[in-house]
Amino acid sequence: DTEVTQTPKHLVMGMTNKKSLKCEQHMGHRAMYWYKQKAKKPPELMFVYSYEKLSINESVPSRFSPECPNSSLLNLHLHALQPEDSALYLCASSQAGTWGNEQFFGPGTRLTVL
Amino acid sequence: SQQGEEDPQALSIQEGENATMNCSYKTSINNLQWYRQNSGRGLVHLILIRSNEREKHSGRLRVTLDTSKKSSSLLITASRAADTASYFCAPGDAGGTSYGKLTFGQGTILTVHP
Numbered sequence: 001d002t003e004v005t006q007t008p009k010h011l012v013m014g015m016t017n018k019k020s021l022k023c024e025q026h027m028g029h030r031a032m033y034w035y036k037q038k039a040k041k042p043p044e045l046m047f048v049y050s051y052e053k054l055s056i057n058e059s060v061p062s063r064f065s066p067e068c069p070n071s072s073l074l075n076l077h078l079h080a081l082q083p084e085d086s087a088l089y090l091c092a093s094s095q096a097g098t099w100g101n102e103q104f105f106g107p108g109t110r111l112t113v114l
Numbered sequence: 115s116q117q118g119e120e121d122p123q124a125l126s127i128q129e130g131e132n133a134t135m136n137c138s139y140k141t142s143i144n145n146l147q148w149y150r151q152n153s154g155r156g157l158v159h160l161i162l163i164r165s166n167e168r169e170k171h172s173g174r175l176r177v178t179l180d181t182s183k184k185s186s187s188l189l190i191t192a193s194r195a196a197d198t199a200s201y202f203c204a205p206g207d208a209g210g211t212s213y214g215k216l217t218f219g220q221g222t223i224l225t226v227h228p
Binding site: 004041042043044045048056088090092100101102103104105106107108110 | 144145147149154155156157158159162164202206215216217218219220221
């Protein structure tokens with residue numbers, strides 16, 4: 001199984017809502033990533049988990065809260081978002097290693113904040 | 115990690131023609147990856163080339179790496195309409211980490227006309 005799944009595919013939320021994005025992989029990868037992609041822009045790294053521990057937080061606002069409950073799951077909890085947070089949120093996973101590894105991406109969650 | 119710079123920004127060709135896009139980077143790498151993204155979808159890994167490799171093939175794709183010029187090229191031969199997508203390079207910095215932090219450039223938008 002070489003698939004990364006993300007749910008939901010689409011999400012519309014108000015600025016006072018709390019929601020969560022979910023990502024799952026069963027490839028045995030021990031590195032997992034959240035990216036944010038605005039229209040016509042490249043994906044931008046938000047968070048990296050390595051061996052279920054947060055390794056990188058790219059100065060992401062606290063209204064985004066990542067969680068890695070186990071080696072297969074990655075969540076992104078959303079609270080009090082702003083309209084400018086509307087974007088495609090991509091999850092990825094890879095083997096953890098020092099030589100650079102292929103990242104497998106999910107199809108993304110398209111988030112709209114009203 | 116460093117960002118690759120893709121060139122050209124956009125490329126429009128006819129089906130059956132070859133497409134070449136280039137990537138430049140600034141500092142030493144241990145690998146460079148190419149990804150494809152169809153409109154509004156997740157990224158798909160195409161090829162990873164390591165710093166001690168000069169050329170790599172995968173089906174209709176050929177990637178070259180010139181570390182002396184700090185550049186890489188991606189050649190798609192006999193292009194198809196289905197190759198229409200954005201193509202991103204991601205240089206992997208030399209140095210050890212337990213994960214592969216990728217920083218994507220603005221990408222090359224390839225349009226293949228039937």
